[in-house]
Amino acid sequence: MTDQRPANPLEMIAYVLAQQIKDGEVVYIGTGLPMVAGILAKKTHAPNITMVYESGAQNPIPGAMPWSVGGPATWRKSPMILEMSYSFGQLYNGYVDKAFLGYAQIDMYGNVNTHMIGGDFHNYKNRLTGSGGNNDLSSLAKQLVLVGLQSPQKFVKNVDFITSPGFITGGNSRKEAGLVGGGPIAVITSAGTYDFEPESKRMRINSLHPGVSPELAQMASGFELLKPKGEIPVTSVPTQDIIDILRKEVDPRGVFTSMPS
Amino acid sequence: MGKFNYNKEVLANLRLEDKDTHLLDRLLDYESARDAHAKKSHAAIDKRISLKEAITEYVKDGDILTDTGFSYVRTPIAAYFEIIRQGIKGLQNIGSPATNQSYMIHSGTVTHTHWSYCGAEMRGTDRAMSRNVKEGRTKVLSEWSHGTMAQGFKAAQLGLPGLYSKQLLGSDLLKYNPFVKVVDNPMKTEKDPCVFIPALYPDVTIIHVHQADKFGNAKIYGPIVNDAAIAAASRKVIITAEEIVPPMAFRNDNKGVVIPFVYVDAVVEMPYGALIGSMPGLYYWPRRMWEKVMRYWAYKDGAMQEFHDEIIFGCKDQFEVIDKLLGGSKWMANAKRLTKAEEYDNEDEGVDFHYKEWTRDDPNLNDVTDQFK
Numbered sequence: 340m341t342d343q344r345p346a347n348p349l350e351m352i353a354y355v356l357a358q359q360i361k362d363g364e365v366v367y368i369g370t371g372l373p374m375v376a377g378i379l380a381k382k383t384h385a386p387n388i389t390m391v392y393e394s395g396a397q398n399p400i401p402g403a404m405p406w407s408v409g410g411p412a413t414w415r416k417s418p419m420i421l422e423m424s425y426s427f428g429q430l431y432n433g434y435v436d437k438a439f440l441g442y443a444q445i446d447m448y449g450n451v452n453t454h455m456i457g458g459d460f461h462n463y464k465n466r467l468t469g470s471g472g473n474n475d476l477s478s479l480a481k482q483l484v485l486v487g488l489q490s491p492q493k494f495v496k497n498v499d500f501i502t503s504p505g506f507i508t509g510g511n512s513r514k515e516a517g518l519v520g521g522g523p524i525a526v527i528t529s530a531g532t533y534d535f536e537p538e539s540k541r542m543r544i545n546s547l548h549p550g551v552s553p554e555l556a557q558m559a560s561g562f563e564l565l566k567p568k569g570e571i572p573v574t575s576v577p578t579q580d581i582i583d584i585l586r587k588e589v590d591p592r593g594v595f596t597s598m599p600s
Numbered sequence: 601m602g603k604f605n606y607n608k609e610v611l612a613n614l615r616l617e618d619k620d621t622h623l624l625d626r627l628l629d630y631e632s633a634r635d636a637h638a639k640k641s642h643a644a645i646d647k648r649i650s651l652k653e654a655i656t657e658y659v660k661d662g663d664i665l666t667d668t669g670f671s672y673v674r675t676p677i678a679a680y681f682e683i684i685r686q687g688i689k690g691l692q693n694i695g696s697p698a699t700n701q702s703y704m705i706h707s708g709t710v711t712h713t714h715w716s717y718c719g720a721e722m723r724g725t726d727r728a729m730s731r732n733v734k735e736g737r738t739k740v741l742s743e744w745s746h747g748t749m750a751q752g753f754k755a756a757q758l759g760l761p762g763l764y765s766k767q768l769l770g771s772d773l774l775k776y777n778p779f780v781k782v783v784d785n786p787m788k789t790e791k792d793p794c795v796f797i798p799a800l801y802p803d804v805t806i807i808h809v810h811q812a813d814k815f816g817n818a819k820i821y822g823p824i825v826n827d828a829a830i831a832a833a834s835r836k837v838i839i840t841a842e843e844i845v846p847p848m849a850f851r852n853d854n855k856g857v858v859i860p861f862v863y864v865d866a867v868v869e870m871p872y873g874a875l876i877g878s879m880p881g882l883y884y885w886p887r888r889m890w891e892k893v894m895r896y897w898a899y900k901d902g903a904m905q906e907f908h909d910e911i912i913f914g915c916k917d918q919f920e921v922i923d924k925l926l927g928g929s930k931w932m933a934n935a936k937r938l939t940k941a942e943e944y945d946n947e948d949e950g951v952d953f954h955y956k957e958w959t960r961d962d963p964n965l966n967d968v969t970d971q972f973k
Contacts, residue, residue, distance in 0.1 A: 370722055393746065394670055394823045403942060403953055406885060408721050409670030409823060410878065411942040420823050423696065424754040427747035431766055454743075460776065461615065466730035468719030470773060471697065475747030478767040504770035516770035517782075517793030592954070 342586055346577050348529045349596045350585055351548060352486060353379060354577040355527050356439065359484050364436035365389045365429075367476055370408045371595050372486055373439035378589045383581060391429065393472045395421040404594035427472065430479035431519065438480035442487050443467050444498045447542045447562040449485065449505025449523035449535060451477060452498035460500070470502050477503035480520045489528035494560040506540035513540070530556045532574055533564070541565050546572040602629050606778040613775050614740065623692070623712060623741060624778055626803065627664055630761065633801035636835035640865060644815040647867045648844065651917075654866040655682045658836045659691075663803040665710070666834065667695030670825045671721055672877035672885060675700060676808040676840050678870060678918040684709050685912060693738075694802055696746040696826060703893070705732045706904040716744040720894045728898035743776040752779075752800035753826050756833030762798040769793055805834035807859065808873050810881065812841035813849070816864025819856045822880030828858040837863050840870040842882060875918040876911065881943065883935035886926050888967035891958040927966040934972045 346354060349372065356376035360366055362385040368377045370392075377390045378401045389398045396414030405412030414420050421429075429435050444452040453473050457464030477483055485505075487493060505523050506513045513522050522540075526533040531547035543565035547556055553571060557564055577585070590596045604625055611621070626632065649657070659665065665683075669675035680700055683691075684707050693701035694714035702718060704710040706728075713733070720726045732738050744752075748767050755763045764785065768774055774782065774795070785792035807827050809818040818839050820827065831837050839859065844867070850857050878885040889911075897907040915921045922931060938953065940946035952971040956962060 395825065396823065400944065402944060402948060405722075406887060406953075407672055407878070409673035409825070410885075411822075411880065411939060414823060415942065416944050422750075422754075422824050422828060423746060423826050424750035424829065427750065427767075454772070460613065461734075463730075463734065465725060466733050467725050469715050469717050469743065470745040471717035471719075472746040474745035474771055474773060475767050478745075478769060478771075479747075501770070501772040507770045513770065517766065517791075518769050519766050 341579070341583060343579070346582055347596070347598050349598060350582065351576065352527055352529060353585060353596055354581060355532060355574060356484065356486055357383065359525060359527070360385050360388055360437065363387050365391060365434055367391050367430065367435045367438040367480065369393070369439055369441060369472075370405055370413065371441065374405070375585070375590050375595050376439070379581070379585055382584055382588060391426065391435065393423070393426065395423055395426040397421065401589070404590050404592060427475045427479065430476065433481065435480060437482045437484060438476040439484050439486060440473055440476055440503070442485055442493065444493055444495050445485060445487070445526065446495055446498045446505070448507060448509050448540055449526065449542065450498050450501045450507060451485065451503040451505065452500045453502045454500035456499055463499070473503045477505065478518055478520055482521055483523045485523050485526045487528060489530045489556070489559045491559060491561045494562065496562050506535060509540040510538070530559055536565050543567060544571055546574040548574045549576060601625060602631055604628055607781065610775060610778045614778065616741070616778070627694070627714070627800055628779065628798050629801060630799060633756075633833070633835055640862075642862055644861055646814045647816050647864060648814050649866050649868065651679060651682050651840065651868045651870060654838045654868050655679065655686055655688070658838055658865055659683055659688055659804050661688055662690045664692040664694060666802045666805045666830050667693060667698040667700050668805060668807045668825070668827050668830060669874070669877070670823055671697045671699045672890065674808055674820070674822060674874055674879055675877045676806040676873060677877050678873045678875055679806045679808070679838070679840050680704060681912045684908070692741065694749070694800070696744065696749040699726070701738070702726050702729045702732070702898065703904060703907060705738045707908060711738055713738045713740050714742045714744065714749070715740055716746050716749045720898070723894050726894075726898055728904055731901060740776070742779055743773045745773065748780070748795070748797050749800070750826050750829070751797045753829035753833050755797065756799035756801055757829040760799055762796055764794040765797045766794060768795045800833060802830065802834045804836040804838070805830050806838045806840060807831060808840045808870070808879070809859070810841070810856075811843045811845045811849070812839045812867050813845055813847045813861070814867060815847065816859070816861035816867050817847070817850050817857055818859035818864070819850065820858055821856055824858055831859045831863045836865050838866045838868065839864050840868045840873040842871050842873065842879065844869045870918070872918040872922065875921055878939060880939065881945070882939065883932070884938035884942070886931070886935070886965065886967050887955055888958040889925070889965045892965065895958065896960070925965045927968045930968050930972065931966065934968045937972070938969070
């Protein structure tokens with residue numbers, strides 16, 4: 340029996356993320372939704388991509404969803420596995436086309452926080468995981484795609500800690516800081532897709548998911564979202580064929596794509 | 601010992617005073633690291649001793665200890681437990697990732713942290729770590745990214761004072777890392793900010809490997825992560841190995857041999873030495889046990905003592921963990937089956953990765969999958 344339900348918000352994110360990947364690219368993948376998106380792209384429109392992981396693994400064959408970041412799912416039958424320092428070196432040297440990252444907080448310039456929420460460095464509400472590879476990818480990636488849920492707690496005026504620079508304070512500030520990577524090209528959320536206005540480098544609505552109005556998207560943001568000229572496009576939704584591949588072949592146990600009950 | 605010039609603002613941000621900078625010096629001190637390396641026996645001799653002896657001899661109060669492997673993959677966790685059992689105190693912890701320090705803080709084993717990542721991986725924040733830092737049970741001495749910490753270890757392995765990086769720029773990590781400085785690329789005509797990352801020299805490293813010979817040559821299957829670099833940098837190196845092979849084995853097949861014996865001080869034969877983590881090619885995680893760590897032992901204040909009582913002191917070694925808590929020989933067979941299927945060395949079609957998640961109502965730690973019962 341085919342499951343006919345439309346894509347849930349996480350499946351929608353995975354699909355939209357997969358659409359960011361072009362065939363033949365090398366993509367640097369974080370565990371979680373980016374991994375689902377990478378495998379979905381590989382099984383649909385982009386069979387010739389190479390996925391690389393923080394564990395250093397290159398191009399594993401798809402299998403079950405991982406239980407842990409360094410686990411076999413990220414290096415299943417990889418032809419080679421690089422040491423960590425060499426793995427990040429691929430980004431600086433121009434071999435990685437796109438990188439995918441999550442965020443706990445993000446601001447209008449695409450600066451990302453995965454360090455701490457509320458208060459200051461010593462007296463916070465919650466200490467988070469720290470950078471991991473987040474800062475490395477955001478510093479070096481030619482094109483960076485950020486992904487996560489959207490709410491006023493996550494889309495904030497000022498992030499509590501800049502773990503990973505986006506466009507810093509906008510304009511040319513990223514370049515002036517000496518960063519070589521191009522910065523974020525897209526933010527993919529549960530409400531829509533965003534890009535960055537070329538001059539100010541502020542986040543701008545690119546498309547909104549079906550049923551999401553600009554007002555609703557704005558209500559789920561702590562800063563003003565710029566609007567594109569003209570009508571705001573509706574994000575295209577996955578066909579039933581693609582949803583089937585996602586549910587049957589990519590994440591059959593719903594590890595990353597089933598909604599928490 | 602060399603003298604080092606730390607950024608005063610960063611020290612203030614970290615609430616470190618001038619009298620505290622001795623805590624930082626050893627990580628940078630090339631001279632004492634070189635002396636330590638020079639003074640070791642450089643002869644190929646039999647270095648095998650017991651785990652107890654290795655920890656007593658080579659891990660001292662206040663040392664800078666690395667976390668190796670990757671989180672809970674090929675990490676010498678059974679050796680970390682022995683460090684806790686021996687009551688060693690006041691260690692600094694460094695590694696990317698360095699997730700295992702979390703349960704070592706409770707006992708005062710780890711009191712200082714060099715942070716690039718500490719969390720519950722796909723399950724998000726490590727709540728015990730969040731409380732421990734806030735309440736001052738461990739003090740953060742530096743903030744890193746994975747890549748820049750890896751560069752520090754790699755610089756040491758390459759025999760360099762340090763290297764220039766293009767990471768960390770424009771981030772708040774620069775405000776909380778006393779070991780790095782923004783400098784201009786001297787070869788460029790236009791302004792080109794870079795970050796100088798010094799070579800990093802930990803005091804003691806334990807690396808769990810698949811095979812070692814009695815001299816300390818060591819072979820790894822799966823991700824090496826930073827371990828080849830850390831082994832070269834560290835003043836003292838203990839290898840724990842699933843198997844001890846004759847030296848001839850590596851002459852016949854040197855694939856995956858990444859640590860040369862001369863770095864190594866002690867070799868410990870330790871099957872299942874990565875427990876309670878996983879070992880590529882050999883065993884999968886005891887998943888219910890980790891869930892209890894994240895959802896219960898780390899979740900509420902005071903519960904970590906139960907983890908120490910039940911797992912670290914309630915079991916004298918990794919074999920007792922298997923026999924008393926996980927399901928004995930059946931767990932061993934199941935753990936091997938799951939890891940080999942996920943790696944696709946064995947057929948994975950028909951292998952069910954489903955297991956019952958740990959809950960307070962179903963507290964048994966035995967996590968043999970339903971299919972294999």
